[in-house]
Amino acid sequence: MARAATTKQPTRIQKEKRRAILAAALDVFSAHGFRGATLDQIADAAGLSKPNLLYYFDSKEAIHQAxxxxxxxxxxxxxxxxxxxxxxxxxxxxxxxxxxxxxxxxxxxxxxxxxxxxxxxxxxxxxxxxxxxxxxxxxxxxxxxxxxxxxxxxxxxxxxxxxxxxxxxxxxxxxxxxxxxxxxxxxxxxxxxxxxxxxxxxxxxxxx
Missing domain, CATH: 1.10.357.10 (Tetracycline Repressor, domain 2)
Structure with missing residues (x-):
């Protein structure tokens, strides 16, 4: 009998990382606009590497939309x-x-x-x-x-x-x-x- 699919809930650390990314992105987007902002700027402001940031959001557009x-x-x-x-x-x-x-x-x-x-x-x-x-x-x-x-x-x-x-x-x-x-x-x-x-x-x- 097949088991129902479950959605894995994010951990506390993952939630904190997402909040940190969104807070940093808010600073960057409000200062530079969407076109002027870069993933590197957001990662730096969040204190993360760019690959680490992309683990949580797959693009600049995804962060902006969130x-x-x-x-x-x-x-x-x-x-x-x-x-x-x-x-x-x-x-x-x-x-x-x-x-x-x-x-x-x-x-x-x-x-x-x-x-x-x-x-x-x-x-x-x-x-x-x-x-x-x-x-x-x-x-x-x-x-x-x-x-x-x-x-x-x-x-x-x-x-x-x-x-x-x-x-x-x-x-x-x-x-x-x-x-x-x-x-x-x-x-x-x-x-x-x-x-x-x-x-x-x-x-x-x-x-x-």
Missing amino acids: LLTRLLDTWLDPLRQIDPQGDPLRELTGYIRRKLKMSRDYPRESRLFANEILQGAPRMQSEIEGALKALVDEKTEVIRVWIAAGRIAPVDPYHLIFSIWATTQHYADFEVQVQGILGAAPDGHVGDAATFLTRLYTDGLRPR
Whole structure:
């Protein structure tokens, strides 16, 4: 009688090596982009030989894809948290604050995502047109309901979300520019940004 095939679980050391490779790759990809990054750079940053790295990931593309897959779920979570039953202004400004917190806490991930988009999203197109689009469509419908009920000013829901992405992710993607103009700050200036953007969007979205 044939025995069912089993999948061998990775050991603790193997899991640690994979985490080390992904952490090193995040640094390299966020600094150099996909095209500029090399397996040698990633191996050096991870403290591994290139053959050892290739034991865990068979290509640069595989490492990059693993990072993007993990990133997308993290990236979508703040948008998922918008509650259709909540107060619209509170929900939207809460989303802004969560996105700014991500810019502060995950600047490398933000730049990784931005680099992928700037290259035409060759490795993320299906996710953008799938999970990301589905969630954005869901939340724009929530915003439309709020508008129809007179709870916020009439705006284009898609461009509202795009504008929130642009104003919040700026503090990660253009961190060097922000610090060059304003100087370094422990929180990356996201506290001041949250105060400014909360007022800007509250004034713009409050029903007239």
